Amino acid sequence: MIKSNVNYRLIFRDILEKKYPEKKGKCQGLLDKENLSVLDIIELNKRIFGPVDQETDRFDQSHRSYNQASILQILDYQKKNHLNNTQVARHFKLSRHTVAEWKKRYLV
Known part of the structure; x- marks a missing residue:
């Protein structure tokens, strides 16, 4: 859940x-959620605007x-889907190092 003054639901x-x-139909399920996480906002952005070029994505x-x-949500996704650090990093466009650091910090 994002603690922010920005009303992402209204913007989207x-x-x-x-x-x-x-x-609208593709996004309604996410917009109906009570609290939008960082990952929900990223997913809404993908659904509305589609893929971006590599430079913009980077x-x-x-x-x-x-x-x-959000970090715990990503690590939970990794566990539920039986992914290694490389696979989860690729899925969320992170570095393997970042995933490993998060695991050290939050799953100890």
């Missing part, structure tokens, strides 16, 4: 209403930050 609903009304990834709840 406005974007869908004004520019991408045909994508820039965006280098400016992301994850709170403890």
Whole structure:
């Protein structure tokens, strides 16, 4: 859950209403959630705007930050899906080192 003054739900609903009304159905499940996590926001962004070029993706990834709840959600995803560090890093576009550090810090 994101603790922020930014109302992401309202922003995404406005974007869908004004520019991408045909994508509302794909996003409704996430928008109906009581609390949006960082991962939910990333997923909404993907569903609305689609894939981005490599340069933009690299820039965006280098400016992301994850709170403890999001990190634990990623590590839980890894455990539920029986993924190794490389696989989960590739899925979430992280470095293997980052995943290993999170595991040391949060799963000890």
